[in-house]
Amino acid sequence: MKANRIFKIYILEDDRWYGAMLEHHLSLNPNYQVSKFENEQAFFKAMIDVPDIVTLDYSLTDMDGSQVLKKIQQISPQTEVIIISGQEDIATAVNLLKTGAFDYIVKDEDTLNRLWKVLLHLQEIKNLRKEVEDLKSELKKKYDFSKIIIGQSDAIKRVFSLIEKATQTNITVSLKGETGTGKEMVAKAIHYNSVRQKFPFIAINVAAIPKDLLESELFGHEKGAFTGASDKRIGKFEEANKGTIFLDEIGEMDPLLQTKLLRVLQEREITRIGGNAVIPIDIRIIVATHKNLLEEVKAKRFRDDLYYRLLGLPIELPPLRERDNDILILAKYFINSFCTDNMLPIKSFSPESLQRLRSYHFPGNVRELKSVVELAIVMSDGEQIEAKDINLEVSESTASLLMQEKTLRDYELMIIQHFMEKYDNDVLIVAKKLDVGKSTIYRMIQNGDLKQK
Numbered sequence: 001m002k003a004n005r006i007f008k009i010y011i012l013e014d015d016r017w018y019g020a021m022l023e024h025h026l027s028l029n030p031n032y033q034v035s036k037f038e039n040e041q042a043f044f045k046a047m048i049d050v051p052d053i054v055t056l057d058y059s060l061t062d063m064d065g066s067q068v069l070k071k072i073q074q075i076s077p078q079t080e081v082i083i084i085s086g087q088e089d090i091a092t093a094v095n096l097l098k099t100g101a102f103d104y105i106v107k108d109e110d111t112l113n114r115l116w117k118v119l120l121h122l123q124e125i126k127n128l129r130k131e132v133e134d135l136k137s138e139l140k141k142k143y144d145f146s147k148i149i150i151g152q153s154d155a156i157k158r159v160f161s162l163i164e165k166a167t168q169t170n171i172t173v174s175l176k177g178e179t180g181t182g183k184e185m186v187a188k189a190i191h192y193n194s195v196r197q198k199f200p201f202i203a204i205n206v207a208a209i210p211k212d213l214l215e216s217e218l219f220g221h222e223k224g225a226f227t228g229a230s231d232k233r234i235g236k237f238e239e240a241n242k243g244t245i246f247l248d249e250i251g252e253m254d255p256l257l258q259t260k261l262l263r264v265l266q267e268r269e270i271t272r273i274g275g276n277a278v279i280p281i282d283i284r285i286i287v288a289t290h291k292n293l294l295e296e297v298k299a300k301r302f303r304d305d306l307y308y309r310l311l312g313l314p315i316e317l318p319p320l321r322e323r324d325n326d327i328l329i330l331a332k333y334f335i336n337s338f339c340t341d342n343m344l345p346i347k348s349f350s351p352e353s354l355q356r357l358r359s360y361h362f363p364g365n366v367r368e369l370k371s372v373v374e375l376a377i378v379m380s381d382g383e384q385i386e387a388k389d390i391n392l393e394v395s396e397s398t399a400s401l402l403m404q405e406k407t408l409r410d411y412e413l414m415i416i417q418h419f420m421e422k423y424d425n426d427v428l429i430v431a432k433k434l435d436v437g438k439s440t441i442y443r444m445i446q447n448g449d450l451k452q453k
Contacts, residue, residue, distance in 0.1 A: 005127055008051040009119070011036045012043045012068065013084070014060050018107075022055060022084075025112050026119070040068065050076045053122055055115065056101075058085035058092075066096060073100055080122055084111065149182065149189070150333045151326035155318035159186070162315045167193040172312030175288040180367030181317035183288040184248060191244040196284055199243030202236050207249035215257055216273055219264070225274025237270050237281055244284040250310065251291035251302060262306045285310065320362040320369060330366060331357055334373040335385075347377055352387040359421045360392050361414070413449055416441060425452045 009032050013019035016038060023036040035051075037043040040062055054072060058065035069081055080102040083093075093104040103118050105111055149156060149163075166173050167190055175183045184203055191201045209217050216225075220235030236245060247253075253261065264270055269280045287310050296302035320327055331349065339346045349357070353376070362368050376389040416434065420441075423429045427445075431438040444450045 005123075005130070006031055006033050007053060007119075007123055007126070008033045008049065009035070010043065010046065010051040010054045012040070012054060012060070013057045014038050015057070018057075022112075022115075025116075029119075031123070032119075043068075044071065044075070047072070047075050047079075051079055052126060053102075053119065054079055054081045056081055056083050058083050058087060058096075066099065069096065069099060069101055080126075082115065082118055082122075084115070149186065150330050151323055152329060153318075153323040153326045155323050156326060159315060159317060162313065163190055163193075166190045166313050166315070170194075170196075170284050172284070172310060173286045174293075174311050174314045175286065175317060176290070176293075176314065177288075177317030178290055178319050178363070178365055180365035181319060182366050183317060184246065186315065186317065187244070187246040187286045187288065190286060191246075191284070194244075194284070196243050200240050201244050201246065202240040203246040203248065204236050205248045207252040211254040211257065214254070215260065218257075219260075219270045219272060221273035222275040225272070229274065232272075235270065235272065237264065237283065238279060240283045241281050242283070244286060247285070247287045249289055250287040251289040251293055251296055253302075255301070255303070258303045258306050262303065262309060265306075265309050285312075320365045327357055327362070327369065328354060330369055331373050334370050335377060338374050338377055344377070345383065347380060348384050350384045350386050353385050353390055356387045356390050356392075359418075361418055413444070416444065417450055420450060420452070 009026055011019055011022050011026070011034065013022060013036065019036045019038060023034050026032050026034045035046065037046065040060060056065055056068055056072075060068065063071075065083055065085065069083070072079055072081055081100070083096050083101050083104045084107060085092075085104065086107045088106050096104055102122060105114050105118070149159065163186060173187070173190060175186055177183055187203070188201060191197065204217065206214065216229075216233060216235065218235050218237055220233045220238055221229050223229060223232045264281075265285065268282070269278050271278055293302055293307055293310075297304045297307050320330075328349075331354075335347055335349075338344075357369075357372075364371075372390060372392065375391055376385045379391070380386065380389040416430065416436070419430045419433055420427075423433070427438050427441050430436070431441055441450070445452060
């Protein structure tokens with residue numbers, strides 16, 4: 001319970017002495033801001049300030065409690081009402097509780113004690129509701145895509161535009177991009193900015209789960225459905241009901257399970273393994289892959305009907321090397337975040353370290369850049385990050401590079417381009433380092449295959 005949360009309580013009581021007694025009693029709690037009213041006119045005029053709680057005398061001069069209760073609900077639905085009455089009429093009490101009163105307290109020697117307990121209970125409930133609303137607000141703010149996807153390049157602005165379109169409907173979204181480009185973060189941004197934001201976001205990496213366990217993970221199973229199924233399991237599709245399910249690396253899904261997934265998407269219902277009950281589901285689907293799914297379809301490794309079912313709104317996340325000056329914008333953002341989180345003075349990049357970052361292709365994309373920057377902060381001794389503090393692992397880069405499945409010609413151009421940027425477009429040095437004829441490099445430049453930056 002938050003001690004500094006002030007609760008505004010109105011007392012509507014036409015018995016002046018009884019109202020004063022209630023006001024004095026409740027004002028003993030420093031978290032209560034108490035106001036007393038003796039007539040309905042003054043009370044409803046003050047309702048513009050929206051009290052948290054109203055204690056309401058059932059027998060008033062001009063209106064009875066049920067009429068006042070209905071009017072309070074019309075003016076301020078979030079205000080809780082506690083009826084205090086001299087009548088022990090059970091039927092009246094039940095009717096008022098059904099209408100929406102939080103509690104009904106009879107005026108007797110135990111009234112103050114009961115009222116105190118009810119208010120403490122209400123205080124706890126309202127604090128919890130406020131915390132939930134704050135968390136939801138923070139969550140939405142956290143996944144504001146204009147804040148979590150940092151950058152100003154044309155490539156990333158196109159992504160912003162598509163994300164905004166995706167949030168306005170329930171269309172299936174297919175995300176494509178290299179490892180580390182932020183596919184799950186984009187999926188969360190779409191979910192938490194859509195009408196489904198109050199419901200679950202469930203993510204599952206298809207490639208990370210053995211294919212013989214994936215069906216149970218997705219659709220659940222009944223107790224005894226197979227050896228080891230000692231309890232019923234709720235699958236990810238059921239968990240995501242009303243919300244969003246994010247299937248990462250969908251291109252790795254086993255063909256047999258692709259068939260079952262297709263049926264689920266068509267029928268919008270599932271059946272747990274070993275069960276007969278048909279369970280309807282209402283979910284949004286977001287899928288992601290680093291593969292070219294159309295090529296997978298042509299190679300008969302991915303069902304064409306499932307491909308077209310999942311295609312929906314395609315969003316391709318650009319690799320970091322195609323995002324112009326975003327590398328430096330992101331790098332500075334990661335410095336500020338890491339230093340703030342670890343209570344360190346904010347550091348800056350030296351010109352040489354910036355050039356080192358700018359000349360690197362970042363095959364691991366944003367994820368790799370974040371790791372490189374955080375390590376550089378730890379390794380640096382002064383207020384500036386120097387070039388020597390930036391550790392770029394060539395072996396890991398090569399492995400990631402080979403995962404891109406480009407043509408030999410494309411790889412050749414990428415390698416030469418990398419060395420041209422590394423050695424400030426000095427053709428003679430690059431030709432010597434790569435054992436390539438300088439005329440070959442000049443011809444690539446003349447043809448526009450290589451860019452001089």
